[in-house]
Amino acid sequence: MGLFDAKPSQASNVLPEVADCDRQLTALNQRREELIRQIGELYLENNDSTAAAGTPYEEFLKEIEKLAVETLTVEKRKLAVQGLRKCEECGNILVLDSSFCNKCGRKLEPLFVPTEDNPRICAKCGTAYAEGAVFCVGCGNKLE
Numbered sequence: 001m002g003l004f005d006a007k008p009s010q011a012s013n014v015l016p017e018v019a020d021c022d023r024q025l026t027a028l029n030q031r032r033e034e035l036i037r038q039i040g041e042l043y044l045e046n047n048d049s050t051a052a053a054g055t056p057y058e059e060f061l062k063e064i065e066k067l068a069v070e071t072l073t074v075e076k077r078k079l080a081v082q083g084l085r086k087c088e089e090c091g092n093i094l095v096l097d098s099s100f101c102n103k104c105g106r107k108l109e110p111l112f113v114p115t116e117d118n119p120r121i122c123a124k125c126g127t128a129y130a131e132g133a134v135f136c137v138g139c140g141n142k143l144e
C-alpha cells in the first residue's frame with residue numbers, strides 16, 4: 001500500500017458514531033442559522049435605518065433599503081421592456097402608455113425620473129439615451 005492510499009481509505013472508514021454526530025452538528029447549525037435569520041426578519045419588521053441610527057445595525061439596514069429601491073427599479077424595467085407597467089396604488093398591470101389606471105383611476109406619473117448621476121433616461125423604461133436622441137431605443141417612446 002502506497003503512502004497516498006492512506007487518506008481515502010481512512011475517509012471511507014468513518015465510525016458510524018462520528019457520522020451520526022456530524023449529522024447532528026449539521027442539523028444544529030442549520031437550526032441556529034434559521035433562528036438568526038428569523039431574528040433578522042423580526043428586527044427588520046420593527047426597525048428602519050432611522051430607528052437604528054447610531055447602532056451597529058444602521059449600515060445593514062441602509063444596505064437593505066438600497067436593495068429594495070434597486071429591486072423596485074429592476075421590476076419596473078422588467079415590465080417596461082414588455083410594454084407594461086404596474087399601478088403603484090393597486091398593483092394592476094397596464095400597458096406602458098396608460099395615463100390612468102383603468103382599475104383604481106390613479107393618474108400615472110413617469111416611471112423613471114432622471115437623477116444627477118443619470119440625467120438622460122427614458123421616463124417610461126429607464127433606458128439611458130445619448131444627447132440629442134429623439135426616440136428611446138428601449139421602448140420607442142418619443143423623448144422630451
Ligand SMILES: [Zn+2]
Nearest residue numbers: 087090101104
Ligand atoms: Zn390602480
Ligand SMILES: [Zn+2]
Nearest residue numbers: 122125136139
Ligand atoms: Zn424607453
